[in-house]
Amino acid sequence: MPISQPRSPEVYLNLNIRGMGPSATLAINERSRQLAAQGQRIYRLGLGQSPFPVPSHVQQCLRDNAHQKDYLSVKGLPALRQAVVDWVRRSEGLDYSPDNVLVGPGTKELMFLVQLAYYGDLVIPSPSWVSYAPQARIIGRHIHWLRTRPETGLGVEPEALDALCARDPDRPRLLILNSPSNPTGLCYDAGQLQAIAEVLRKYRVLALSDEIYSATHYTGGHVSLARYYPEGTIISNGLSKWCGAGGWRLGFFVFPHSLGWLADAMAAVASETFTSTSAPIQYAAVTALEAGAEMDDYLERSRQVLAALAEHAYLTLSGVGAELHRAAGGFYLFPRFETRRAGLAARGIETGEVFCERLLEETGVAILPGSCFGRPHKELSTRLAFVDFDGGTALAEAATEVVDEAFVKTHCPRVTTAIERMAEWVDI
Helix, strand or coil, rough: CCCCCCCCCCCCHHHHCCCCCHHHHHHHHHHHHHHHHHHCEEEECCCCCCCCCCCCCHHHHHHHCCCCCCCCCCCCHHHHHHHHHHHHHEEEECCCCCHHEECCCCHHHHHHHHHHHHCCEEEEEEEEEEEHHHHHHHCCCCCEEEECCCCCCCCCCHHHHHHHHCCCCCEEEEEEECCCCCCCCCCCCCCHHHHHHHHHHHCCEEEECCCCCHHHHHCCCCHHHHHHHHHEEEEECCCCCCCCCCHCEEEEEEECCHHHHHHHHHHHHHHHCCCCHHHHHHHHHHHHHCHHCCCCHHHHHHHHHHHHHHHHHHHHCCCCEEEEECCCCEEEEEEEEHHHHHHHCCCCCCCCCHHHHHHHHHHHCCCCCHHHHHCCCCCCEEEECCCCCCCCHHHHHHHHCCCCCCCCHHHHHHHHHHHHHHHHHHHC
16 A cells, blocks of 8 residues: 655644744844844834833842742632732722732733633724734634724724624624824724723623733823723733833733632643742832832933933824824824825835835834734734834933933934834935
8 A cells, every 4th residue: 555645744833823924023124134244224113022120129129039939829819819909099099809919921912811711802903012913813713803993093993893783782892992002003092992881781791901011101091991991891900111121021910809700710721831920020020010200200201211212203204294193191102094005105115014124124123014914915004113222321311301302312222223214224
């Protein structure tokens, strides 16, 4: 009998992950590293990693707890869960039980687990963070992209959400609302959140309020969706963005009592996957969440620097015809260059992907196309993260200097130079 040929190993891959590559933000960061290692001058505006150091008092707490080696509770260190609910009470005026807090190795992992545990369609605006949709695809959930409009900042609109839900009113759904937003810098105000909450309550939609950038709101005025839809909202937050501790990998979910069953279900899955989050980092996180002048000062200065950078980038790019929403928090802008389409097409640039590729080749500025965030492939949209600067120096100087355009040009020159090179390249 003839011997059959061995099957390609790829046929054994789960159909949901065939053809998937690494996360776009991680891929651009790795490519930027490689190009820089080859001697090229690269301006790294792709990965949204906080440029600021972890506050010194939080670093010291981690050192003091380096000896902590025991497995902790699956849901998290009791003192940390209490610190989380105290922090939410101070910031949002909402009361939660520590029993309904789940600590994980970053919110990214917890977002995956909630989609695994809750059987519902994923609803997200276009554009949205690069990993929401791929996680749903891996698990096998249906994804619904909400239409958005530039005039409202490309965010969730209650009318669009209502129209989607009305097509099948009883279908279980999970809406992820990110404020401040990655990739746009949009921050929802109280009126917007109230209107969205009415639709969510009408159709009993589960909401995940991704607030990982909450403390980077430039005026300190972050408002949680949970204020207006407490019974159906999970608050997601962590240390990566506002505390500068992305590599520490610590995030947490806060559930209302009505969703305690979901917190327990996710904890059961967590017990069979990551077991518990790093013990020393959980102890340090308690300190990060405590009220204190040192943290308040750190946050105030970092917000000032980010706000000045956002304004410089907004004015520079809008000056060459980019359409973009003024950021109100976070590290990001989402410029679209449709007004320059004719000139760019004459240079062979007709998609966001080609735009970003040519920009990197010709200027060294690394950003991402809007298609990575759920925008149409043909759209000339991009996302940039204004984070390529020495955050420690900028924080120190912000203590004694006025933080304005001159400040960021002096202390954040890689970002301002990158934005200016990008504008000059578009305007050729």
